[in-house]
Amino acid sequence: MSHIADRIISDVGLESGVAALTTEKIEKVVTRMLKGETGAKLRAYKETCMRCGLCSQGCHYYMSHDADPSYSPVNKATETMYELMDKKGKVSPQRIYEMAQMAYTECNLCKRCAHYCPIGIDTGYIMSQVRRICYLLDVVPQYIRDTAHSHASTMNQMWVKDDEWIDSLQWQEDEARDEFPDLRIPLDKEGADIYYSVIAPEPKFRTQLIYQAAAIMNAAGVDWTMPSHPGWDNSDMCMFVGDYENMGRLKRAHYESAQKLRVKRIVMGECGHAFRSVYDMGNRWLGHKAMPVPVIHAIDFYWELINEGKIKITHQYENPVTIQDPCNIIRGRGLMDKLRDVVHFLCKEVVEMTPNREHNYCCCAGGGVINCGPPFKNTRMTGNRVKAEQLKATGVHDVVIPCHNCHGGIEDIIGYYDLKMHGKFISDIIYELMEKPEV
């Protein structure tokens, strides 16, 4: 069995944070956190865990590291939260480094392991609480921390300035009018049915996704709008960092911008973790039992449009495809059937990965791991050999990936394992196949 201490990776955020720690400070923060923010659930997990190890095979890190027990979910919980609980926070600063590296980069909070545990222990939850402690101790990997700073300062995850957001929408509208002369991206249209929200990489790097969404909305005749004010970004790295205060601030901005425009529903683009933030974590932090404005994932929305006959395609996608099931919307929301309905409508041949649906392996990018940046890329690559094997076994070249993080993660795996495959968003395929006006 390897040990986390033997695979420490240098990171500015972790190093500078740990340098400022003392055991007394750790003790204080851990005690306050365990008393004030967590309680019965963590204690019950710790006391009922039988150390049976059945959760191990649930975790892609364990499976990809030849069954190294160090990566088993129960070990991750034991080496972090359970140790903090046992020792009441009396641990050395260096131990916090190790725990932070484990919690932020060796767990995707994907909750697959919870399905394998006979008593349903959710190691993803345990690790997210370890992250909360590390955040309060100021020990967070540099890149994801910077993303959280961006969220807090601009209300989006990529330091997009207020005007840059509006400008990129207007620019995409202009571009799209060459192809769809009467297309609009209606800004701040009060009373529209649908508010379309995205994550900041879209205006920054993946503007074609905004273009495609606009093309689909336009063709389907949807009464929709996009907000010109902050609140448009539904994503949430504050949640994964453990900065719940700013998670709450972000979700308030998101929901209030939709309330102000008096829309019926928010449709969010193809993102996994943002969904967890709007329907599980952020909304609850604000005191909502459900979502104050319903948020529909793009899969759900495309499924509706297809069923209502509002998306017309000229032909089906010819090449065989496989499907990545993003944990946050499959295990988290149960969209596996709708995802398949949509892909089968669009594509001639689907070759499934095994296991799939709610038993899918995480892409290893999720839970903010990809956002921890270049220092931890190798952790993701070696930590998800099983996904590479799964992908390769399908024998296809195209992977439908309805999640931004999975996209980044799987493209990296494809490159690292030289799989000669390519990821596609559903909107890439709809756009490619849809009927377009003759200009």
Place this chain on the structure above:
Amino acid sequence: MGKISSWDWEPGQKTVVKSLSPLEGHEWQEEPYVSPDGETIVAIVKVGDGEFSVRTNDSVWDATFEKIWYPKFSPDGRLAAICQQDMEWVLVADGETMGETTDYIWDTMFSEDGSSIATMYKSMERYGMSVNGEPWENLYENATMPAFTKDGAHTAAVVQAESMAAADLDGFKRGAYTVAVDGEAWKGRYVNIWNPVFNDAGDSLAATCRTTVYAHTIVVDDKPWDETYTQVWEPVFCPKDGGVVAPVRVAGKWGVAKDGKILWEPRYVQCFYLQYSPSGEDLWAVVATSYGQFTACVNNAAWNETWPTVSDLVVSPDGQRAAILASNCNEDFRIVVDGTPWSGTYDMAWPAVFSADSKNVAAKVEKNGRFRILVNGKSFERDFDAVWPPIFNEDGTKVLIRAIENNSYVRIVAEVCNF
């Protein structure tokens, strides 16, 4: 247009624009906007290839632009829009440009009487604000969250006053943000600063901030409160004594602090949208008394009934009454006045409106794609294809209904006693 008293309050209905179909030669016409007095309906129209203008009733602005967006009526009745000409942007009011064109402008705001218009402003990658087309002298790396005084004399925004390298955690923690008032940055630097708000006189400004990564508090005129909290929402000035209140979170519960001292003991699951009565005697808020149970609250006493979602708290001019929109997560909206919901649920509702004497309440609602005006819970005799929020006359005996029916834009003055 001027004061409400000078508008046409003759009861009855007038057709202002008979046909809202696009005028001849217009390729398209966007969603309409209506002036407060109801005499004018406008829409952005496409008049040629890459050429846009504004239709007002049955005429069109002389000027055309490459792009037009953010049409907004100022309280004095002028239509302000943000327009693009030769790839640069300028504020345009009633077809006349205000100031020079620049790289970008957005976030139009008006003074109370509408005589002054402010926008956010960007030139050569530097950011600030602009009033009536006059930009700040000092511009910054970034500017967000604008504030404008009631009299239009002062502007403020959160600015980034220090540069940061990419992923610069230390620079961020040292504090790169502050508030600039009329372009002059405060001396203090903050990890973050949010939601600046002026007092009524416009001579003091409060904002939410964090002074360290973990210490959230309120800052007033560059002086942070001594006390810090795990989280704080936007502050409000007390009109009586000039003090500042804000919702604060302590040990997982929300309460209210005034000038750094606890005013409402933290006991709520949520507390936001603080609002003072004009006298400053009564403090209103929206609170969650338990998980998923939201309602209005005055002086720390919550209304009895709660709802899963509550928004748009409106306090009456005398400060004694209030209305909220309650819904079941954005469905089945109810208008709740003084703690009691009006009968009927709606697919959408707009914030309630009080008459000047605080006696009558009106609101716009939507059901099955049709729109209605309600006064004191009772509906106007018919519904509309579209309608704008109602406005009371000065003595609260009449209500102005601005509506679209059968492709015509109509202006109706209805008597409150007829509802």
